[in-house]
Amino acid sequence: MTRAATRPPSRNTWQRQAVLRTIEAAGCHLSAEEIHRRARRAGRPIALATVYRTLETFLRTGLVESAHIGDGLVRYGLASDHHDHLVCLGCGQWRPLEGCVVPRPRSALTRGFVVTGHRLELYGYCAQCRGPQGRGEARP
Amino acid sequence: MTRAATRPPSRNTWQRQAVLRTIEAAGCHLSAEEIHRRARRAGRPIALATVYRTLETFLRTGLVESAHIGDGLVRYGLASDHHDHLVCLGCGQWRPLEGCVVPRPRSALTRGFVVTGHRLELYGYCAQCRGPQGRGEARP
DNA sequence: GACAAAATGAGAGCCGTTCTCATTAAGAGC
DNA sequence: GCTCTTAATGAGAACGGCTCTCATTTTGTC
Numbered sequence: 001m002t003r004a005a006t007r008p009p010s011r012n013t014w015q016r017q018a019v020l021r022t023i024e025a026a027g028c029h030l031s032a033e034e035i036h037r038r039a040r041r042a043g044r045p046i047a048l049a050t051v052y053r054t055l056e057t058f059l060r061t062g063l064v065e066s067a068h069i070g071d072g073l074v075r076y077g078l079a080s081d082h083h084d085h086l087v088c089l090g091c092g093q094w095r096p097l098e099g100c101v102v103p104r105p106r107s108a109l110t111r112g113f114v115v116t117g118h119r120l121e122l123y124g125y126c127a128q129c130r131g132p133q134g135r136g137e138a139r140p
Numbered sequence: 141m142t143r144a145a146t147r148p149p150s151r152n153t154w155q156r157q158a159v160l161r162t163i164e165a166a167g168c169h170l171s172a173e174e175i176h177r178r179a180r181r182a183g184r185p186i187a188l189a190t191v192y193r194t195l196e197t198f199l200r201t202g203l204v205e206s207a208h209i210g211d212g213l214v215r216y217g218l219a220s221d222h223h224d225h226l227v228c229l230g231c232g233q234w235r236p237l238e239g240c241v242v243p244r245p246r247s248a249l250t251r252g253f254v255v256t257g258h259r260l261e262l263y264g265y266c267a268q269c270r271g272p273q274g275r276g277e278a279r280p
Numbered sequence: 281g282a283c284a285a286a287a288t289g290a291g292a293g294c295c296g297t298t299c300t301c302a303t304t305a306a307g308a309g310c
Numbered sequence: 311g312c313t314c315t316t317a318a319t320g321a322g323a324a325c326g327g328c329t330c331t332c333a334t335t336t337t338g339t340c
Contacts, residue, residue: 011306011317033296047320052297054318068208072328073296086253097250101243102260110237112267113226120242121259127252151286151337172328187289192328194287212297213327 015039015046019054023064028095029075029085067119069094083119090129097122155186159194163204168235169215169225207259209234223259230269237262 018039023030030038036051055076058064065079069087075094084097102118158179163170170178176191195216198204205219209227215234224237242258 013306013318015319031296045320047322048296049298049321050319056298057318068212072208072212072214074212086250086255088253089256103241103243110226110262110264113228113262113264114270115226115262115264116229117263119261119263122250122253122255123257123259124250124253124255130254153287153336155288185289187291188327189290189329190288196329 014044015050016054016057018043018046019051020058020063023076023078026077028093029067029069029077031073031075033073035076067094069121083117085119085121086126087121087123088126088129089123090125093126154184155190156194156197158183158186159191160198160203163216163218166217168233169207169209169217171213171215173213175216207234209261223257225259225261226266227261227263228266228269229263230265233266 019035022035022039022042026038032048032051032055035055036046036048039046039051055064055066058076059066062079064076065083066074066076067083067085069075069092071092077094077096080096084100084102085094086097087094097120102120104115159175162175162179162182166178172188172191172195175195176186176188179186179191195204195206198216199206202219204216205223206214206216207223207225209215209232211232217234217236220236224240224242225234226237227234237260242260244255
C-alpha cells in the first residue's frame with residue numbers, strides 16, 4: 001500500500017520529529033500551546049512559530065487533523081478515518097471515539113444539501129471527572 | 141409564578157432588539173462581526189462590544205446558542221433543542237438540520253464516559269454551491 | 281421629574297495565531 | 311568529507327477576533 005496523496009514533509013528535522021512524537025504520546029488532541037510546552041519539556045527548546053508551521057505542514061500532508069473545541073482553541077491530533085470524538089466537560093480532554101455512530105442522513109432531512117463528511121462531538125464526563133458526586137447537565 | 145431558568149434580559153434596549161431581530165432574520169448561524177454589520181445596516185449604528193455583550197447575555201439566558209465552524213469564528217443562532225447542523229464548504233453557510241440523526245452510542249464504545257449531549261456537523265455543499273460542475277471531496 | 285443602576289460606546293488591551301526576515305542546517309551532487 | 315542550494319527555523323513584530331475599562335447614556339421605578 002502506497003502513501004499516495006499523503007506525501008511526507010520534504011525535510012526531516014528534529015523539531016518535526018518532536019512535534020509528531022508529542023502528539024503520538026498524548027493519545028488525545030492537544031492545543032498548539034500544549035504541544036509547544038510538552039515538546040520543550042521533552043527536549044531542546046523549539047519556537048512556537050515552528051510548532052504552528054509544522055502543524056500546518058502535517059495538516060497539509062494529512063498526518064494530523066485539527067478541530068475546534070468549545071474554548072476557542074484549535075486542537076491537533078493524529079489523523080484518523082472518521083471524526084467522532086468524546087469531549088469531557090470537566091477536564092477538557094478530547095479523544096477519538098472508537099467507531100462511528102453517525103448514519104447517513106435521509107435526503108428528506110438535508111433538502112438538496114450534498115453531505116460529503118461529518119464531525120460529531122459527544123459531550124459528557126470522563127471516568128475521572130465524574131467522581132463521586134455524579135454530575136449530569138447537558139451543553140450545546 | 142417565577143420567571144424560571146431562562147429569564148429574559150432585565151432591560152429592553154433597541155440594541156438588544158436589533159441583535160435578536162438580526163439573528164432571527166438570518167435563519168442560519170452568523171458570526172458576531174456579521175451580526176454587527178447587518179444590525180448596523182438595518183438601523184442605527186451599534187458598537188461591536190455591545191453586540192458581543194448582548195450575545196453573551198442571550199447565551200446566558202438560553203435565547204441563542206453558539207458554535208465553532210472550521211474557520212475559527214464563533215457563530216450565533218437561535219437556540220434549538222438539538223445540535224445537528226449542515227455546514228456548506230462552499231459558502232460557509234451554517235444551518236440547523238431538521239431532526240436529529242445521532243443515536244445513543246453503545247457504552248462499549250464510550251468506555252466509562254457518561255454522554256450528556258452532542259453536536260454534529262454534516263459537511264458538504266448546498267444546492268447553490270454545488271452548481272453545474274458537482275464537487276465532492278470530503279473534509280474533517 | 282428625580283434617581284439608581286443597568287447598558288452602551290469608544291477604544292485600549294489581551295491572546296492565539298500568522299508573518300517577516302536573517303540565520304541555520306538538511307539533503308543532493310561531487 | 312566538502313560545497314552548494316534552499317527548505318526550515320528562531321525571534322519577535324504584526325494581525326485579528328474578542329474582552330475589558332470607564333465615562334456617558336438610558337431604562338425602569340418611585
